[in-house]
Amino acid sequence: MPKVTDEELNALLEILPPHIRQPLQQQEDINALLEIVLDLGRFPEARFPNRDICLSNQEVTQEDIDYVTSRIGNFGDDNRAGIERTLHRISAIRNRKGKIVGLSCRAGRAVFGTIKIIEDLVQSDKSVLLLGRPGIGKTTMLREAARVLSGDMNKRVVIVDTSNEIAGDGDIPHPAIGRSRRMQVITPNMQHAVMIEAVENHMPEVVIIDEIGTELEAQAARTIAERGVQLIGTAHGNTLENLMLNPTLSDLVGGIQAVTLGDEEAKRRGTQKTILERKSPPTFNIVVEIQDRYQVAVHPDVGDSIDALLRGFPVATEIRSLDENGDVVIKKEEPLNIKEKHSKEKGEVSVRRQPSPKLYPFGINRIRLEQAAKDLHIALNIVDNLRDADMMITSKTYYRNRPQKIRDAESANLPVYVLRKHTPVQLKQMLATIHPAAIINKSEGRGDALGMAIKEAEKAIDIARESDEVIELSPQSAYIRRLQHIVAERNNLLSKSTGREPNRRVSIFKES
Secondary structure, eight states: OOEEOOTTHHHHHTTSOHHHHHHHHTOTTGGGOOEEEEEBTSOOEEEETTEEEEOOSSOBOHHHHHHHHTTSOOOOTTSEEEOBTSOOEEEEEEOTTSOEEEEEEEOOOOEESGGGGGHHHHTTTSOEEEEOOTTSSHHHHHHHHHHIIIIISOOOEEEEESSSTTTOBSSSOOGGGTTOEEEEOSSGGGHHHHHHHHHHHHOOSEEEEEEEOSHHHHHHHHHHHHTTOEEEEEESOSSHHHHHTOTTTGGGGTOEEEEEOOHHHHHHHTSOSEEEEEOSOOSOSEEEEEEETTEEEEESOHHHHHHHHHHTOOOOOEEEEEOTTSOEEEEEOOOOOHHHHHHHHTTOSOOOOOOOOOEEEESSOHHHHHHHHHHTTOOOOBOSSGGGOSEEEEEHHHHHHOOHHHHHHHHTTOOEEEESSOSHHHHHHHHHHHGGGGSOOTTTTTTHHHHHHHHHHHHHHHHHHTOSSOEEOOOOOHHHHHHHHHHHHHTTOEEEEESOTTSOEEEEEOOO
């Protein structure tokens, strides 16, 4: 397993007030320390991988906080500071007047061996993006990647170190980065500019970036990659799907756009007319999802993975782990062969269908309901017994009078869909809302939200064309709403977003 260097731990302990430091030093697992938390008026805590402990029965005072801040470097615009020539990070919490009232003192260590699980990917000259939850080891991997590439591979490596987390505090970088050069960033808002400056001024073969989090930084990363420089970086998000749905960072994996197909092309593909496609080549060739410190999931070809997700195909990944001997174990998921893929694109494979909801119409014209379903090419599943139903459909007038049938449905916790108006348009809108659960689900859940949202928008467009009413869609994220607006625009209809998050939704309508 990876070897951990703890020589710098004393430097962190020495900045603590004595009555907090001494109980901490007595802990047998002190080498596993994650962070110390000091909040004004609360008891000081130390956090370990599997437990938290109280370090004193005295509440933290302003003098305790001042004791720590006087022994560390200056805080930047991101409220982070460090201890010179160490990897420790101290983060401040301030009150409204800007006074520090809390500190998180994270123990930083140079950990050797973490890069072994993806060392071949880092050395492949391809750009690699690391994803994972906070504290799982992304920055540690970046640091060792810098050491391996600059030392073992003898490459020109430049680190853009915004918070001094990769190479430590102070002007002299930590030896854990090997022969890599480090560029500090004055303020986090300037990270994108320093990324471009690194390429223009210092001729790197590799640029290493921690926490790509803004659109400008994503654009800078693309510029670097287009100049033939290898990128190793991290970004916010745990999985490739998270990144794909993030409107700020989706460009890192190629971005997504809505494309309207002609009738013949849509028929040939066996898809709806409006589909989602990758906008451009990915900035990063490889994405590594860090599941824990000894296991990762690898997307070896990000372009193929994004295309598969958007088409509803299974995504081939590599699951890599370290065994008890420290050896890398790789399990590969077999991708679809060409014949299977071609069959899927033509719609020739069998797919699982979710059963249509069993509807019990009460006070609803059944002939109108069946005609609305026929117009939308939806197969209805109407039952005559309330006990067999999954949902009751009724009108506002009937619901207001609350007859026995409605009281029975509510007593049985049966969902009741109340139509505002008893019109064909309202019936179609109701069916378009409840019926996505019965639509063919090719993707088995992955990337399905996008496809279902686009399909719902297309059904709303069909309804809006036949009426003068405003058709409301289901609540969606900002990114999916943007795609729904594009679908409406390309079909010469108007759209707007209404409501508050998380219930904000798109409405589609004709120009009056």
